[in-house]
Amino acid sequence: MLKNLLMALFVVMQGAAFAEIAVIVHPSQGAAISQDDISRVFMGRSGDIAGETFIPVNLADSHPAKAHFDQAVLGRSSSQIKAYWSRLVFTGKGTPPKEVGSDSEVLTLVAKNPNIIGYVPLSMVDDSVRVVATF
Amino acid sequence: MQCTKFVWVPALFVASTVSAVDFQYGGFLTVGAGTIIDKKESAYDYEGFNCPCFISDFNTAGLYERGDIGWKQDTRLGLQGTVRFQPGLSLTAQGVARGSDSSVNLEWLYLSYDLTNEITLQVGRKRIPLYYYSDFQDVGLAYIWARPTQALYGWEASNYNGASVRYATFSGHWEIQASAFAGNETVRKSGFARIYDEVNQDIRWRNILGADLEVTRDWFTARVVYLQSDNSITDKPDSADFSRPADKQRVFGLALNADFNDWLILSEFNTNTRKSRDEELSIPAPAMSVGVGRRIGAWTPFINYARFWEKSKDADYENERFIDLSATLRYDITSSSAFKFQINRFSDRSEFQFVGATTLLSANYNLVF
Numbered sequence: 137m138l139k140n141l142l143m144a145l146f147v148v149m150q151g152a153a154f155a156e157i158a159v160i161v162h163p164s165q166g167a168a169i170s171q172d173d174i175s176r177v178f179m180g181r182s183g184d185i186a187g188e189t190f191i192p193v194n195l196a197d198s199h200p201a202k203a204h205f206d207q208a209v210l211g212r213s214s215s216q217i218k219a220y221w222s223r224l225v226f227t228g229k230g231t232p233p234k235e236v237g238s239d240s241e242v243l244t245l246v247a248k249n250p251n252i253i254g255y256v257p258l259s260m261v262d263d264s265v266r267v268v269a270t271f
Numbered sequence: 272m273q274c275t276k277f278v279w280v281p282a283l284f285v286a287s288t289v290s291a292v293d294f295q296y297g298g299f300l301t302v303g304a305g306t307i308i309d310k311k312e313s314a315y316d317y318e319g320f321n322c323p324c325f326i327s328d329f330n331t332a333g334l335y336e337r338g339d340i341g342w343k344q345d346t347r348l349g350l351q352g353t354v355r356f357q358p359g360l361s362l363t364a365q366g367v368a369r370g371s372d373s374s375v376n377l378e379w380l381y382l383s384y385d386l387t388n389e390i391t392l393q394v395g396r397k398r399i400p401l402y403y404y405s406d407f408q409d410v411g412l413a414y415i416w417a418r419p420t421q422a423l424y425g426w427e428a429s430n431y432n433g434a435s436v437r438y439a440t441f442s443g444h445w446e447i448q449a450s451a452f453a454g455n456e457t458v459r460k461s462g463f464a465r466i467y468d469e470v471n472q473d474i475r476w477r478n479i480l481g482a483d484l485e486v487t488r489d490w491f492t493a494r495v496v497y498l499q500s501d502n503s504i505t506d507k508p509d510s511a512d513f514s515r516p517a518d519k520q521r522v523f524g525l526a527l528n529a530d531f532n533d534w535l536i537l538s539e540f541n542t543n544t545r546k547s548r549d550e551e552l553s554i555p556a557p558a559m560s561v562g563v564g565r566r567i568g569a570w571t572p573f574i575n576y577a578r579f580w581e582k583s584k585d586a587d588y589e590n591e592r593f594i595d596l597s598a599t600l601r602y603d604i605t606s607s608s609a610f611k612f613q614i615n616r617f618s619d620r621s622e623f624q625f626v627g628a629t630t631l632l633s634a635n636y637n638l639v640f
Contacts, residue, residue, distance in 0.1 A: 182441060197606050212532065214606035215569070222413040222639045225297060226351060227406040228363055228383055228393065229437070229448075 156258040157201050159209070160243070160265040161190070162250040169253075169268040175210050177253060179220070180230045185253075192233035193242055193254040201239065205255050208271040293355040301411040303345030303635030307337045313627040319469050323627030325617055327418055329425030332462030333371040335631055343370030345418060345635050349409055351379070359385035367409055371462075378409070378430060394434045400452065400483055403494055403526035403539055405429065411637035415537070415564060415573050415601055417613035422577035422595045423541055423558045427463040427474040427502070428456040446487040453480050461504075470507050476500040477517060490531050496524040502545065516548045535573075537562045554583040556591075564599070571601040580620075589623035608638045 159174055167186035176182045178192045195202045197214060206214045224230030236242055242254040247264035258270055305327070313322040321336040333344040351365040365379035381395030398406045404419045408429075411417075418424075433454015440447050457475045464472035481498035501517035524541040538561040545554045557580055564573030575597045581590035596616040603609045617629040 176441075181446060203606075213566075213603075215603040215609070216532075216566075218606040218639065219413045222299065222410050223407045226299065226349070226365065226410050226413075227398070228379070228381065229439075231295070 155200070155204070156270050157205055157208075157255050158258045158261050158267045159253065159255045159269045159271070160246050160261065161253050161268055162246060162248075163264070163266045164250050165266060165268075171209060171269065171271075174253070174269065178210060178233055180224065180232065189251060190253045191249075191251055193245055193252055194233040194235045195239060195242065195255070196235045196237055199239065201255065201257055205271070209255075294352065295355070296350070296352040298348065298350040298640050299410045299412065300348050300638045300640070301345060301409075301635050302342075303417065303633060304340060304342045305335050305345060305417075305631055305633030306340045307335055308630050308632055309337065309628070312337065315624050317624060317626050318467065320626070323617075323619075323629040325615065325629045325631040326421050326425065326466060326626060327631075327633075328371065329421055329463045329466060330427070330429045331369055331371045332465040333369075334466065334626075335633075345633060346370035347409055349378070389438055389440045391437045391439075392434070393437070396430060396432050397435060397452070397454075399429060399431050399456070399479065399498070400450065400481070401426070401429075401496065401498055401522060402524060402541065403528075410639065411611070411635060412607070412609055412639045415535075415562075415571060415611075416575065416597065416599050417611045417633050417635055420560050420575065420577035420595050420597070422579040422593065423539055423560055425463070425579075426543075427461055428458055428476045428479075431456040431476070431479050433479065444488050448485045449483065451482040453478075455479060464504060472507055473505045473511075473513070475503050475513050475517075476520070477503070481522075490529055492526070492528040492530070494524075494526040496522070498522040519546045519548065520544070532566065534563070534565050535571075537564075537575075552583065552585050552588060554581055554585075554588065554590075556581045562597075569603040571599075571603075573599040573601065575599070590621065591625060592620040592622070593625070594618040594620065607640065608636070611635050611637065 169185055173185045177190050183189045203214045206212060206217050210217060221232040239256040239260055242256050243260060243265060246252050246254045261267055307323060307325060309323050316322050320334060321338055323337055325335040327333040327335060327344045335341045335344055347367055347369045349365060349367040351363065353361050353363040355361040361383045363379060363381055363383060366375050367378050368375045377396060379397055381393045381397055383391060383393045385391050400406050402423050404414055407413050408419050408424060431454035433452060435450055435452035437450040455477050459473050460471040461474040464474055479500040483494060483496040485494040500520045502520050503513040503517040505511050505513055522543045526539045529536040540559045543556045558578065560575060560577040562573055562575030564571050577595040580592045583590055597613055599611055599613045601609055601611045612634045615631040619625050619628050
């Protein structure tokens with residue numbers, strides 16, 4: 137019984153830690169977008185993807201998908217990302233992506249604006265947005 | 272870090288041709304304490320300090336003395352605000368209050384204008400980007416050590432009033448940044464001078480002129496920098512005038528970093544040469560810092576070797592020389608806060624009676640908000 141309970145807990149934890157996220161854009165954006173493109177936009181290096189200008193929207197640190205996005209897409213821990221942006225912000229060399237408090241807000245922003253790129257848990261995705269990649 | 276949530280969201284829906292003034296603010300905090308664990312007194316007390324002692328910040332005369340638990344030396348609070356008048360035009364101010372200084376210092380106050388997507392002009396008060404970490408040496412969260420080693424980061428001036436132009440671009444997977452800067456700085460009651468003289472002196476760096484180039488690709492970063500300036504100092508109580516002619520300072524620097532996400536190697540090499548025109552005295556001061564560490568989850572142990580080694584051949588000049596060995600353990604509490612524990616072993620090899628051989632234990636808490 138205990139063993140089953142532990143197994144169940146393990147599966148739940150695995151699920152929580154590795155819940156897939158979807159990087160989303162407006163449905164009118166048809167171009168292929170690579171992980172490199174997404175990383176460049178979210179690291180503030182370039183807003184241009186395939187000739188279009190994109191504005192990244194981030195989730196707040198408190199959202200579990202944020203840490204997963206940082207590690208899986210940007211390849212660094214959230215602490216490293218914060219240190220990276222601290223350097224740029226306090227030296228006038230860059231501004232981090234805007235943060236919103238909830239994934240439903242990201243979904244709404246992306247659905248309404250052709251130039252916003254964001255990410256949400258895959259389970260939230262509906263027809264109002266286009267998924268460009270999952271991680 | 273940047274609390275803009277309530278300002279920008281409505282702005283996103285405004286057509287880009289309509290300008291809206293946007294205000295962003297943020298800040299950083301380091302609360303630190305340290306103590307010298309050597310029990311044995313130096314044979315002398317250097318410039319009135321209880322030694323052996325440890326210089327934690329030449330610029331503001333931050334110094335740990337034997338027998339004390341100090342908290343002022345590494346404690347500081349910075350606040351920054353940016354007003355964006357229109358896309359590409361902004362005004363930024365950053366004030367820093369330090370435990371080692373009774374007044375709040377305006378470290379940054381500059382107008383920034385994006386001439387193009389790649390070129391930015393800035394005019395006002397800024398940090399002198401002399402070393403890799405100079406620009407953000409107050410933001411403890413952004414680097415590994417309890418403080419950047421004073422083998423490199425210890426000079427009279429750390430800011431300037433002037434102008435800079437910055438170019439940032441991409442070429443394939445290479446990120447390239449270059450900047451040029453020019454300006455002047457006068458420091459009243461210099462902290463640096465206080466370390467060498469019990470009488471307060473004023474210091475001036477005039478005709479600061481410099482340029483740097485930084486390239487980054489994946490795990491690799493390299494930066495080269497050149498700076499020159501005309502340096503002078505008062506001779507109080509005899510004279511409040513700045514010495515003339517000024518000394519000529521030239522600095523060449525190179526930073527090479529490799530960050531493999533788990534392992535990281537950070538290094539910096541620098542030569543500062545000062546030439547006194549009247550006495551024909553030349554003081555080359557090569558300095559270096561090399562460290563290696565490894566991120567293990569939220570923990571990062573890091574060891575560092577740093578050396579400052581003046582090499583003047585003048586028979587009357589006593590060279591300042593020291594080695595600063597350190598071991599740091601950083602723990603990331605959250606993505607915005609970290610604890611650091613550090614032990615420094617400072618070996619004083621100077622040709623005059625300086626601060627002595629010292630072992631400093633320090634701990635600090637760092638936050639950005």
